[in-house]
């Protein structure tokens with residue numbers, strides 16, 4: 001499967017076209033809207049989120065609630081567009097209209113894409129960069145991921161993202177009864193954190209950063225249950241599923257690192273405390289006694305839960321200005337801003353969940369016959385039985 005997204009942060013809409021979904025898969029706008037709403041929530045977001053109420057329109061590839069096998073196109077409108085029609089105008093300016101209506105950006109923000117993007121595409125008005133580099137684009141990535149999640153859930157695979165650290169405050173109590181329990185408890189937390197006490201401290205840290213005009217980052221974790229063993233491949237770099245997941249997480253705006261299982265801690269432990277012993281029972285088939293590798297060996301799933309973390313840096317747009325250089329005057333200035341998030345880690349955990357779901361759905365549809373959803377379902381069931389008895 002593949003998808004592209006299009007659209008600017010303050011343009012009329014965001015669009016995605018998804019190719020390669022099996023025909024005959026149930027999908028409804030309500031499934032996607034639920035995930036769009038989850039992405040919008042989260043403590044630490046700025047004023048923009050009060051303007052937007054993200055809702056999807058399915059404009060292609062679905063009829064009476066089922067995919068047709070043709071490309072699925074999804075659209076999410078930017079409500080903020082009505083305030084930006086002149087600034088973002090698609091038509092050339094009319095005679096006599098001032099260039100100043102474009103709200104030209106000549107002052108790049110440290111940590112954002114402004115300066116490098118301006119240099120790359122020759123945009124001396126760096127609004128042309130920030131409009132697309134903005135994480136507003138993650139709205140339709142979540143929409144595409146939601147469709148992938150639907151495919152996975154129909155195949156008995158569950159994916160959930162949550163927050164394990166914000167601003168140096170780590171969640172200590174990460175125990176949960178079942179993935180349903182994890183979903184329920186994180187949905188009830190404003191920071192999408194299992195550990196209620198840590199969650200309260202995280203919110204205080206966000207308030208503190210906001211009051212100081214600063215921003216903070218954190219760590220999100222995505223857990224997947226129900227993936228069969230042997231999905232992905234070891235034969236080529238771009239078919240290693242863990243590598244594709246790592247790339248997907250790194251592609252989320254502001255993400256700077258990825259870990260599977262014990263992650264970087266593996267560097268400090270001997271092999272006997274890292275590798276997971278293999279066991280077998282008639283009922284369960286093969287399983288690992290531990291899951292320190294986080295569900296992957298050799299670029300393929302082990303059948304154990306996938307556990308992957310991603311680190312998000314603090315938001316670059318700061319009320320407390322950092323020094324930068326105006327590209328017109330070459331003079332130093334201290335940036336002043338109108339609005340920004342102070343922490344978007346909770347929202348980003350939903351984005352991480354979405355991009356992981358996408359990679360898994362992609363790998364499954366590549367590996368198994370997938371023109372028809374019912375055949376995909378059957379093939380996967382056969383594969384599950386086969387790997388159990390292998």
Ligand SMILES: Cc1cc2nc3c(=O)[nH]c(=O)nc-3n(C[C@H](O)[C@H](O)[C@H](O)COP(=O)(O)O)c2cc1C
Nearest residue numbers: 112113133135253254255316317340341344347348
């Ligand atoms: C959900 C989400 C919301 C974000 N909100 C903001 C924001 O309000 N202001 C900002 O400067 N950056 C925000 N970012 C981060 C920037 O989009 C990101 O830092 C920028 O695109 C540069 O890319 P890089 O940090 O990956 O190098 C957000 C990121 C995510 C995932």
Ligand SMILES: C=C(O[C@@H]1CC(C(=O)O)=C[C@@H](OP(=O)(O)O)[C@H]1O)C(=O)O
Nearest residue numbers: 048049133134135136139253339340341
């Ligand atoms: C719009 C979203 O996030 C935006 C991501 C973002 C950035 O620079 O990445 C900057 C802000 O945009 P604005 O300048 O319009 O307030 C965020 O609000 C969203 O998540 O839907």
